[in-house]
Amino acid sequence: MTLLERYILKIAFTAFAACLIALTGVIWITQALRELDLLTGKGQTLFIFLTVTGLSLPALISVISPVALFLATIYALNKLNGDSELIVMSAAGMRPLKLLRPFLVLAAFVCFIVGMITIYIMPASFQELRNLFTKIRADFVATMAKEGQFITLENGITFHYRERSGEALLGIFMEDQRVKDKVVVYLAERGQTVEANGQAYLVLEKGSVQRKEPNSRDSSIVAFERYAVDLAAFNQDGGDIIYKPRERGTIQLLFPDKTELLYQYQEGRFRAELHDRLSSWLYPLAMMVIAFAALGDARTTRQGRGLAIASAVLGVVVLRIAGFAASSAVVRTPVAVIGVYGVPILAVTISLMLILQGSSIRTIRAKARVLGRALIPSRNSQTQKA
Structure with a gap:
């Protein structure tokens, strides 16, 4: 990786880390406020409160990371263009694919993190959260009951x-x-x-x-x-904990017990949860490429970038809506599995085509300018002879 690519990667990674920490912190605080009842109403300790809210962090990070990468890509490209660095790179003959390389490196890192969280860490955190809540509810006499008061549980x-x-x-x-x-x-x-x-x-x-x-x-x-x-x-009939599909390990979803009553009743949800996990790593890449396709071209200060940013945001919104629709369809029919993987892959393909098409157009324009400059002197010489 060249010095210029490392410089771009540093800008993008710093923006990604800042967005991820800020968004995760804000949403985590809202989730923590919802769980304050553990301290006030259920008499739990501060350690239990922090454990419960901390176990929700993997799910938050997996959802926020693609959005943070999208925002970081927009910020980095805007900064490079605002400082005229993007214009200089384009004038020096830097190809869009070379400019895209540091963003691809960052996207690969985010895809790996999201994949690890959704496939391994998040199911374990959900399972531990269910065990903890079951233990709290089972010990409701010691943790919730108060002298002289009637308490009513949800069950x-x-x-x-x-x-x-x-x-x-x-x-x-x-x-x-x-x-x-x-x-x-x-x-x-x-x-x-x-x-x-x-x-x-x-x-x-x-x-x-x-x-x-x-x-x-x-x-x-x-x-x-x-x-x-x-x-x-x-809490549970027979005292056994029955885990929901999202609380089960990926291996359990790949090889489920087909004789289990819950699986027979919710086979579609098991299938949808499995393919959502296996396709989650594609969305950071898709969102990054959408942002780059919209803002990767160099523009002068007179050319606004608001429309390009709006188109990138619209593309991401359409991507997520289509992804949710495909995931919901998988619950009803196995054929919709194609859509779960096809939606992000199609977004990446279309965005790369737009990037390459823009590169080809710029190459043709550059050749036309060079040809035009070559023809102008010859015309002038012919005029002088005449």
């Missing part, structure tokens, strides 16, 4: 205790409405959370369990001296 569990005596809870009321036709009510004089073999249990003492019979007004009441409730069972 239909209502919990209340009158007061706390040391580590014991007094006057416990718990209602399980996960199954609407089969409501279960637990009443106990006292209880205490116990952890055994990695599972959280609520051990109730001197109370009763009231179960309402399905499709009936009758209910049964069973008194007990000691009764253990598995808190993890309030």
Whole structure:
């Protein structure tokens, strides 16, 4: 790589890093504000809060990186043109493909980072996030319940205790409405959370369990001296965590268990998630080439670049809309997989054709100017002889 190419790469990389850090920071703050309930409402520690918000960073970076590269390309080309450096390079005979080379190097780096994040890091972060939230919800007695207050979880569990005596809870009321036709009510004089073999249990003492019979007004009441409730069972049937397609590793999506009920019910989502991951690395390259095709030509200060920037932004918007449409279509039909890869590849092809076409036009114009200068002296000499 020549000194000039390293200079261009330095400008583009600095702009990319600045855009990536700024955009990621702003969006991360908005995500962190949404999770403040972990500290205020659910009584979690600052470490848990930072862990939850930090696990969302890989997904943010994978989405923001192509946009940051697009903005960095626009900034670098505008800066080179504004300082008349792009005009000098063009006048010195620097070909557009040579000018494109440092941007391709940066795009290759971003494509590699995005590919690694979407294929390996992001699924692991989503899976860890699901495990953490499951653990928080399972231990809702210790983390969410407050003395004298009724709390209602999203899955239909209502919990209340009158007061706390040391580590014991007094006057416990718990209602399980996960199954609407089969409501279960637990009443106990006292209880205490116990952890055994990695599972959280609520051990109730001197109370009763009231179960309402399905499709009936009758209910049964069973008194007990000691009764253990598995808190993890309030989150998943059977206590097992069922991961969504985006929370599964890429190998699991490549070789899924076709006998699994979730896969049979959401086969299209498994397919769409897999091909979205495998095609994600193409979008940074496509966005960079679109920006270069729109702004790679040298322009004088009298020639505005606003229209070129607007066309580049419009091209990226169309690219993303077409990509989302192809991804949605994959859920319904496997044939749409062609569109998932075809959309970014088509954008790269069209942009490169525009770049090469512009280069050919400039070459023809340059030859015409040289030919014109050669003909002018000969005409002048003929005029003088006449």
